[in-house]
Amino acid sequence: xxxxxxxxxxxxxxxxxxxxxxxxxxxxxxxxxxxxxxxxxxxxxxxxxxxxxxxxxxxxxxxxxxxxxxxxxxxxxxxxxxxxxxxxxxxxxxxxxxxxxxxxxxxxxxxxxxxxxxxxxxxxxxxxxxxxxxxxxxxxxxxxxxxxxxxxxxxxxx
Amino acid sequence: xxxxxxxxxxxxxxxxxxxxxxxxxxxxxxxxxxxxxxxxxxxxxxxxxxxxxxxxxxxxxxxxxxxxxxxxxxxxxxxxxxxxxxxxxxxxxxxxxxxxxxxxxxxxxxxxxxxxxxxxxxxxxxxxxxxxxxxxxxxxxxxxxxxxxxxxxxxxxxxxxxxxxxxxxxxxxxxxxxxxxxxxxxxxxxxxxxxxxxxxxxxxxxxxxxxxxxxxxxxxxxxxxxxxxxxxxxxxxxxxxxxxxxxxxxxxxxxxxxxxxxxxxxxxxxxxxxxxxxxxxxxxxxxxxxxxxxxxxxxxxxxxxxxxxxxxxxxxxxxxxxxxxxxxxxxxxxxxxxxxxxxxxxxxxxxxxxxxxxxxxxxxxxxxxxxxxxxxxxxxxxxxxxxxxxxxxxxxxxxxxxxxxxxxxxxxxxxxxxxxxxxxxxxxxxxxxxxxxxxxxxxxxxxxxxxxxxxxxxxxxxxxxxxxxxxxxxxxxxxx
Numbered sequence: 001x002x003x004x005x006x007x008x009x010x011x012x013x014x015x016x017x018x019x020x021x022x023x024x025x026x027x028x029x030x031x032x033x034x035x036x037x038x039x040x041x042x043x044x045x046x047x048x049x050x051x052x053x054x055x056x057x058x059x060x061x062x063x064x065x066x067x068x069x070x071x072x073x074x075x076x077x078x079x080x081x082x083x084x085x086x087x088x089x090x091x092x093x094x095x096x097x098x099x100x101x102x103x104x105x106x107x108x109x110x111x112x113x114x115x116x117x118x119x120x121x122x123x124x125x126x127x128x129x130x131x132x133x134x135x136x137x138x139x140x141x142x143x144x145x146x147x148x149x150x151x152x153x154x155x156x157x158x
Numbered sequence: 159x160x161x162x163x164x165x166x167x168x169x170x171x172x173x174x175x176x177x178x179x180x181x182x183x184x185x186x187x188x189x190x191x192x193x194x195x196x197x198x199x200x201x202x203x204x205x206x207x208x209x210x211x212x213x214x215x216x217x218x219x220x221x222x223x224x225x226x227x228x229x230x231x232x233x234x235x236x237x238x239x240x241x242x243x244x245x246x247x248x249x250x251x252x253x254x255x256x257x258x259x260x261x262x263x264x265x266x267x268x269x270x271x272x273x274x275x276x277x278x279x280x281x282x283x284x285x286x287x288x289x290x291x292x293x294x295x296x297x298x299x300x301x302x303x304x305x306x307x308x309x310x311x312x313x314x315x316x317x318x319x320x321x322x323x324x325x326x327x328x329x330x331x332x333x334x335x336x337x338x339x340x341x342x343x344x345x346x347x348x349x350x351x352x353x354x355x356x357x358x359x360x361x362x363x364x365x366x367x368x369x370x371x372x373x374x375x376x377x378x379x380x381x382x383x384x385x386x387x388x389x390x391x392x393x394x395x396x397x398x399x400x401x402x403x404x405x406x407x408x409x410x411x412x413x414x415x416x417x418x419x420x421x422x423x424x425x426x427x428x429x430x431x432x433x434x435x436x437x438x439x440x441x442x443x444x445x446x447x448x449x450x451x452x453x454x455x456x457x458x459x460x461x462x463x464x465x466x467x468x469x470x471x472x473x474x475x476x477x478x479x480x481x482x483x484x485x486x487x488x489x490x491x492x493x494x495x496x497x498x499x500x501x502x503x504x505x506x507x508x509x510x511x512x513x514x515x516x517x518x519x520x521x522x523x524x525x526x527x528x529x530x531x532x533x534x535x536x537x538x539x540x541x542x543x544x545x546x547x548x549x550x551x552x553x554x555x556x557x558x559x560x561x562x563x564x565x566x567x568x569x570x571x572x573x574x575x576x577x578x579x580x581x582x583x584x585x586x587x588x589x590x591x592x593x594x595x596x597x598x599x600x601x602x603x604x605x606x607x608x609x610x611x612x613x614x615x616x617x618x619x620x621x622x623x624x625x626x627x628x629x630x631x632x633x634x635x636x637x638x
Contacts, residue, residue, distance in 0.1 A: 001636060001637065006636045006637075009636050010633060010636060013629050013632050013633055014629060016629070018621065018625040018626070018627070019621055019625045021625070021627050021629065021632055022624055022625050022627060024632065025627065025632060025635070028635055028636070045281075049285060053290050054635070054637065056289055056290055057290065057635055058635055060289055061627060061631065061632065061635065062624070063222075065624055065625070065626040065627050066623060066624060066626075067622060067623050067624075067626060068222075069623075070619045070620070070622055070623035071619075071623075072609070072612060072613055072616060072619060072620045072623045072624070073623040073624070074594075075594075075605060075608070075609040075612065076609060076613075076623065076624060077222065077225075078594050078595065078596055078605060079596065079602065079605055079606055079609060081225065081226075081229055081595070081596070082596040082602050082605075084229060084288065084289060085229050085232060085233055085288070088233040088236075088286070088287060088288045089233065089236055091285050091286070091287060092233075092236070092237040092240070092282050092285050092286040092287075093237075093240065094285075101599040101602060104599075104602070104603060104606065105602050105603070105605075105606040108606040108607060108609070108610045109606065109609065109610065109613075111610055112609075112610045112611075112613040112614050112620070113613075113624070115614055116613070116614070116617055116620060116621055116625075119617065120621060120625075125628070125629050126629050
């Protein structure tokens with residue numbers, strides 16, 4: 001990921017509520033799969049493995065977030081496990097077609113979480129993070145960002 | 159467009175994240191189920207998985223661990239299937255190279271392909287992993303400790319303990335010295351010119367060649383014959399690269415003049431190597447304290463410096479013994495080791511421990527031996543040398559058998575784990591149905607579509623089932 005992309009995802013995570021953060025995880029997953037395709041095309045095996053590792057770590061997070069007291073977790077777990085095995089296969093066989101199989105699965109799941117997030121009005125998980133609003137205040141081509149609750153000390157006072 | 163960077167929040171988050179690095183390391187080990195820690199580690203609690211709810215039901219976790227174990231074994235088996243194909247291809251190539259109609263160039267091309275396959279096997283060995291955990295590079299192999307040996311392999315039935323043996327005499331290479339014990343000297347005359355062979359490899363010595371030129375031709379021919387010769391200027395000695403009584407050096411001269419030039423007495427001389435002489439130290443359970451080790455029925459077989467100890471019940475221990483003694487002119491050892499006591503300590507660490515029950519003692523060990531070209535002696539394969547193709551086929555047959563043995567052991571473990579998953583799911587009353595294992599992309603597509611709608615239909619519980627990520631841990635997923 002570039003620094004810009006890291007900032008973008010950081011921003012999204014900080015501002016997410018509990019469901020939105022899951023959508024961000026899916027987006028991060030897609031990003032790493034993209035990077036692995038590119039690395040394989042460039043013939044860079046180390047970079048390819050690294051990107052696959054990163055994608056695998058996202059799956060690990062999603063798996064570990066599951067609460068097995070609720071029945072949906074079982075199917076989700078089975079799908080994540082399948083994706084994990086595909087990633088492993090794609091590393092040792094150096095063939096990214098197995099990664100394509102995971103993208104189909106993950107995009108279906110992402111769809112559902114996007115819709116769940118739209119109807120989840122709970123607060124962002126990170127308290128005291130500033131709220132950022134963008135608007136076309138003065139010009140159609142000039143987007144201004146306004147920060148509310150901005151405190152450079154973030155509540156810490158020595 | 160102004161992009162706002164909440165640097166202070168990011169900095170604060172980074173500080174928070176640092177304290178959680180160690181938590182993350184523990185989280186990754188424990189939550190993947192691939193435990194190296196003692197089974198007393200408590201898997202429950204918020205620290206483990208970034209979950210916001212504190213309770214992880216013991217049985218749910220155990221079922222997941224067993225399922226992860228099956229995935230590990232399946233992944234390793236898939237990779238080993240590819241390794242088997244490569245070994246079989248290497249064997250085909252060796253058979254092809256054994257055909258004496260092949261020119262040196264053709265055999266060179268075959269050896270090149272063999273070399274590429276060997277490198278690919280090593281790549282698969284280091285790259286095969288599940289959840290970022292390496293599987294085939296020895297990470298999940300039983301750890302064996304000791305000096306003066308390497309390339310160790312122990313079968314599943316070798317129990318932890320110290321196994322001892324004494325190497326009374328090491329394996330020796332076949333070697334032939336000339337009767338005169340002199341170095342090559344003088345220009346080759348017409349009467350001395352002719353052809354000779356070392357292990358079937360022809361060398362032409364022509365009239366007018368200097369001793370240096372003869373030495374060079376001899377050295378090149380010896381190399382092709384899998385032999386080495388003594389240094390120029392030293393008494394002539396031709397030794398096989400291989401150890402043990404199966405190694406041999408055969409020198410044949412085309413005429414007596416050539417024989418005399420080299421200082422030999424016979425037109426044909428054949429010498430053989432010697433096998434090692436080993437005494438196993440066997441157990442004695444009657445003494446106090448009892449001495450553990452090899453049973454009285456264990457036997458050792460040697461192939462050069464490669465020793466294999468076998469016993470009943472599938473007990474097999476194989477390793478490559480050190481044998482590299484260098485002596486000076488008076489016969490005093492300057493460096494290396496070849497004889498003496500060997501203590502082989504087989505530990506009980508290395509294999510993957512899966513917590514498959516709610517209690518401490520309910521765990522299962524899954525072991526995957528190291529697979530590499532070195533462990534399978536593929537580095538010895540050179541089909542361009544005399545005798546190379548035959549040796550290659552012998553090594554490859556052993557390697558193919560070894561991989562097959564490992565796969566069948568893993569298959570047995572997989573069966574045990576799968577039945578564990580089923581029985582755990584039956585006893586857990588909150589589970590309505592067993593976790594399915596998706597085996598192919600069609601099944602995955604069906605399940606994904608079904609789950610998509612199911613998740614939306616039961617929105618509230620779907621959120622509770624999945625939306626348990628903590629931002630601090632999510633941020634750790636971001637890296638360059």
